[in-house]
Amino acid sequence: MLKPLLTAAAAALMLATGVAAAQDLSRPESSFGPKPKAGNWQNTVTRTERGHLIGNPEAKTTLVEFISYTCPHCADFAARGEPALDVVLLGPGKLTVEVRPRIHNGLDLAVTLLANCGDPAQFKVRHRTLILAQADWLGKARAAPQSQQAIWQRGDRGGRQNAASALGLTAMLAAKGQSKAELDACVADDAAAQELLRNDEADTAEFGVNSTPSFAMDGKLLADVHSWEALYPLLRTRFTAKAD
Template sequence: MKTSLALLAACGAAALAAALPANAQTSPSGTPNQLRDAPSAFVPDARRAAWHAEVERTERGFRIGNPDAEASLIEFVSYTCGHCATFTREGEGALDLALLAPGHLNLEVRPVIRNAIDLTISLLVACQGPERFKDSHRLFMMRQDAWMKKVTDAPASQQAIWARGDRAARVAMAQALDFDDMLANRGASLVDLRSCLNDDNAARALIASSNADRGQFAVTGTPSFALDGELLDGVHNWAALYPVLEARFRPDRARD
């Protein structure tokens, strides 16, 4: 596990250094210092597997990676959450390379439905199926600033219509905010997208799953994380998640 954790540090160090204040980088715990001092380059290991490309639908989301991995991480996200978009930029790629690809960890992404926009995007992302899930999920997160500006710039009357969250509102939102075109430009069928937006059963299932996660894990904010079935208290960003993962895999590193 030494190679995986070193790579995790290398991938995340730059983002973490920018996110952490100067005094945090000299924390007595040493964790930020470890990240700061991580190597700036790495040599890919040709033996690494490609579990990060394996995606399957679950009861409440999509799981990426080896289903039999030694550890399982759940990421609870809202597409309208700015901190969730930041986590996608800072942490998801690092997890792909360091822990998901070699099969040590699997990551299940579960949507938290806070509003009609979350519901609409979650329907569209789920509509793409496992083979396109990661691309669609990250597309909305990476472009969040652009489409959220369209939301805030829209007239209050238009926002009120979208907030209804019914079929017509979901279709109107996807068209006005160019959600359908974003996915169509990646090869999605506009007919299929419209069908997914009109699927009230799927919409109710997403809401029910989100409510179930709130009940089971007491998820109150996003992003939140559960490691091996336990919610990580106070962990809501990559800077906080990294040391938890480093500690989780430390015994394997020691055996290498």
């Protein structure tokens, strides 16, 4: 886990350094400089109709992150891109990121219900706990008997409960201090599961999202951008242009 985080920190430094000629984090008047009393915007989270919004709600640039919890490329972005965004753009209040889940399969339903479960202020803790441990629990899922995988892929209440327990997903969040009873109730919530599916369909209709991770900036889907390497230069250009 340490290596991805160090890589993300390096990426954050690259993003900041790349625009150093136009901006200076130490100067209040800088484009990247935090507003007085702005606080740590990367820790501000609110629930939205289709996901969770992180950052300063008055930021002029918005980024929607479409992710699937069973998508390995999404886990890679979470490990390397999200910490860099926290440091350079979210913290100073220059960007908001809305995390919207995509539902590819029954496991996605179970994991997303857990990520959304409880206080929105703790969403980032749940989100990153689950997605950064993806290699472990998804590896167990792939190694499970076909009969059990079939149960999980049904996506119904019994299948979701079975997956959350067998793959240690509930236990993972309970170890962070969340009530197991609350987590169990969220996984069993059929109405919430149906809402996730409706939201998934709405995002497909509105943005044409067909792969993960995908990103929309200021309401427009970014074509062929499915990684931190592809997103980073667009953000650098955007914020350098704003400073200029």
